[in-house]
Amino acid sequence: MSLVIESLKSYHRKLEFSCGKEMLDIYLHRQAKQDVKRKLSACFVLIGDEKKLIQGYYTLSSSTIPLNIVPGNIKKKLPQSYSSVPATLLGRLAVDNNYQGQGLGKLLLIDALKRSFEISKSIASLAVIVDPLDEKEEKFYKKYGFIVLPDSGKMFLSMKTISQLFK
Numbered sequence: 085m086s087l088v089i090e091s092l093k094s095y096h097r098k099l100e101f102s103c104g105k106e107m108l109d110i111y112l113h114r115q116a117k118q119d120v121k122r123k124l125s126a127c128f129v130l131i132g133d134e135k136k137l138i139q140g141y142y143t144l145s146s147s148t149i150p151l152n153i154v155p156g157n158i159k160k161k162l163p164q165s166y167s168s169v170p171a172t173l174l175g176r177l178a179v180d181n182n183y184q185g186q187g188l189g190k191l192l193l194i195d196a197l198k199r200s201f202e203i204s205k206s207i208a209s210l211a212v213i214v215d216p217l218d219e220k221e222e223k224f225y226k227k228y229g230f231i232v233l234p235d236s237g238k239m240f241l242s243m244k245t246i247s248q249l250f251k
């Protein structure tokens with residue numbers, strides 16, 4: 085089986101994608117292409133042997149986080165005069181129902197982290213952040229080392245930690 089992760093294009097079959105979370109389906113069906121066009125987010129899709137069928141997707145955008153919510157051990161090494169620091173937002177990540185439980189969520193997450201790390205070499209970013217929608221999502225990201233930033237609804241994985249994955 086061949087698997088390719090590539091930028092969302094108009095020939096991809098977006099409307100057939102269904103992951104069990106309506107918000108994530110509707111986003112891909114109706115909004116992702118516009119967001120890409122308007123430079124609000126980049127969207128990457130996982131394609132298998134059926135060339136145009138989307139098995140999973142994720143989005144990345146530039147973001148910032150207030151310095152006061154950065155974990156203490158990292159914050160103490162940063163200039164305290166900064167009110168916020170750059171981060172990369174992994175806005176959405178989903179796998180189609182027909183392909184869940186086969187390691188594709190993990191594959192997409194690793195690809196998103198690697199891409200974020202590579203880009204951080206030319207556009208600095210302190211961490212990858214996510215906004216989990218519920219406890220299940222939180223559990224998924226915790227599994228891969230993301231930590232909860234208290235009172236923000238966000239989770240955080242430092243670029244330093246990510247860099248160690250891709251040495």
Ligand SMILES: CC(C)(COP(=O)(O)OP(=O)(O)OC[C@H]1O[C@@H](n2cnc3c(N)ncnc32)[C@H](O)[C@@H]1OP(=O)(O)O)[C@@H](O)C(=O)NCCC(=O)NCCS
Nearest residue numbers: 103105177178179184185186187188189190220221223224
């Ligand atoms: C969550 C989701 C992305 C996982 O994708 P997947 O392809 O089914 O997951 P994988 O097969 O790659 O599983 C990777 C690991 O995460 C675990 N996992 C999968 N879904 C999980 C969940 N909802 N909560 C916690 N852990 C989860 C798996 O058990 C697996 O662990 P293992 O490697 O120890 O066996 C997918 O189920 C999905 O799109 N769900 C609906 C949309 C959603 O909730 N998106 C937010 C993602 S956080």
